[in-house]
Amino acid sequence: MAEQYDVVIIGAGAAGMMAAIEAGKRGRRVLVIDHARAPGEKIRISGGGRCNFTNIHASPKRFLSANPHFCKSALARYTPQDFITLVERHGIAWHEKTLGQLFCDDSAKDIIRMLLSEMKEARAVLRLGVQVQSVDKTLSGFRVVTGDGAIDGSALVIASGGKSIPKMGATGFAYRIAEQFGLPLVETRPALVPLTLDPAQLESLSALAGVAVDAEARSGKTVFEEAVLITHRGLSGPAILQISSYWREGGGIRLGLLPRVDVAALLKAARRDNGRQALQTALGEHLPKRLAQFFAETAGLINRSLADLSDKVIDSFCAGIKDWTITPAGSEGYRTAEVTLGGVDTKALDSRTMQAREVPGLYFVGECVDVTGWLGGYNFQWAWASGFSAGQVA
Numbered sequence: 236m237a238e239q240y241d242v243v244i245i246g247a248g249a250a251g252m253m254a255a256i257e258a259g260k261r262g263r264r265v266l267v268i269d270h271a272r273a274p275g276e277k278i279r280i281s282g283g284g285r286c287n288f289t290n291i292h293a294s295p296k297r298f299l300s301a302n303p304h305f306c307k308s309a310l311a312r313y314t315p316q317d318f319i320t321l322v323e324r325h326g327i328a329w330h331e332k333t334l335g336q337l338f339c340d341d342s343a344k345d346i347i348r349m350l351l352s353e354m355k356e357a358r359a360v361l362r363l364g365v366q367v368q369s370v371d372k373t374l375s376g377f378r379v380v381t382g383d384g385a386i387d388g389s390a391l392v393i394a395s396g397g398k399s400i401p402k403m404g405a406t407g408f409a410y411r412i413a414e415q416f417g418l419p420l421v422e423t424r425p426a427l428v429p430l431t432l433d434p435a436q437l438e439s440l441s442a443l444a445g446v447a448v449d450a451e452a453r454s455g456k457t458v459f460e461e462a463v464l465i466t467h468r469g470l471s472g473p474a475i476l477q478i479s480s481y482w483r484e485g486g487g488i489r490l491g492l493l494p495r496v497d498v499a500a501l502l503k504a505a506r507r508d509n510g511r512q513a514l515q516t517a518l519g520e521h522l523p524k525r526l527a528q529f530f531a532e533t534a535g536l537i538n539r540s541l542a543d544l545s546d547k548v549i550d551s552f553c554a555g556i557k558d559w560t561i562t563p564a565g566s567e568g569y570r571t572a573e574v575t576l577g578g579v580d581t582k583a584l585d586s587r588t589m590q591a592r593e594v595p596g597l598y599f600v601g602e603c604v605d606v607t608g609w610l611g612g613y614n615f616q617w618a619w620a621s622g623f624s625a626g627q628v629a
């Protein structure tokens with residue numbers, strides 16, 4: 236005999252727990268199963284342990300999808316303010332760090348505790364360490380066969396996330412279920428991920444490992460202004476993670492260092508004040524010293540005093556600082572990617588409910604759907620909003 240529930244949710248992450256809370260509040264008998272030993276593991280490690288749980292600028296424009304309109308309905312139905320209200324109701328202190336990014340003051344575990352307490356109140360049952368063996372359509376809903384027995388549900392919510400960080404149990408399970416039920420997929424790729432360089436590039440930048448600098452990072456028409464970090468493997472830092480979602484193999488990343496600073500004017504003023512100063516020393520007042528040294532060396536101007544440099548030379552030298560193109564060899568892949576781009580094609584889903592159009596009762600929420608946010612709390616907002624939407628109807 237199979238156990239009977241109204242709603243079976245596979246995945247106790249951000250989206251699955253939110254769907255469980257909302258469906259449970261409507262009086263539905265909800266079971267959430269997860270193969271992990273603890274719920275919300277990605278919440279726990281997110282935001283450096285403080286969980287960047289939303290972003291107050293979470294407008295649809297800050298999400299990538301083959302259909303950029305799809306996310307509008309869910310994001311309007313459940314807003315950052317709704318989540319802030321929930322967080323405050325649980326007495327969790329928070330702060331805005333930068334760029335609208337909201338973090339817990341104390342610990343990401345507070346968010347997990349809050350979700351578990353809401354689930355308990357909504358009488359949703361959570362079962363961990365459960366291996367799903369098969370999922371099938373039945374006359375009245377779905378049967379999920381697990382290592383612990385069969386479970387029947389009239390609705391099935393797939394909230395098992397994407398492929399990022401396989402070490403933490405990411406499996407691509409949602410895509411297999413989508414394929415089983417004939418739903419199309421948008422090709423997946425790692426996103427919000429550090430980019431790697433080939434050995435020759437790494438060698439030429441080896442003296443810069445560990446240097447961080449503010450820059451505009453550009454790929455095609457998309458540009459982000461934040462910190463860039465040069466590492467032993469390649470490029471990282473928030474500007475690079477952001478642009479990685481837009482970058483494609485073979486393309487270059489154009490870095491504009493010292494955005495909104497007229498470096499040429501500063502160097503010319505320095506030449507007036509102290510012409511004997513070496514170029515790299517003057518530049519080192521505005522850029523990390525190792526980077527100033529690197530640019531002066533690369534331009535063949537190391538140890539040249541400012542007085543020796545014409546306006547034309549300074550202008551062309553500074554143009555190189557404002558448009559430094561690096562062509563990454565690849566990315567660090569799902570091993571370190573924060574999210575998965577692509578996933579269940581939104582064409583196959585109802586944007587109000589996340590229900591599969593051709594398979595009544597089957598829902599996909601969270602990261603497994605082809606909706607990917609920018610860095611900075613957007614991906615959790617999508618998880619809350621899509622989970623909430625499904626929870627209203629499942």
Ligand code: FDA
Binds near residue numbers: 245283405
């Ligand atoms: P999520 O991956 O959270 O949950 C899926 C659940 O399904 C997991 O519990 C998993 O064990 C389970 N599961 C998978 N396969 C299964 C199977 N076959 N059977 C049973 N269970 C299965 N975002 C943000 O907005 N702010 C932030 O600060 C961060 N920080 C951050 C840091 C790091 C290191 C990473 C990797 C990611 C982030 N993110 C983030 C992204 C964010 O974590 C991500 O977008 C959400 O966790 C997605 O929520 P989901 O519920 O969709 O999937």
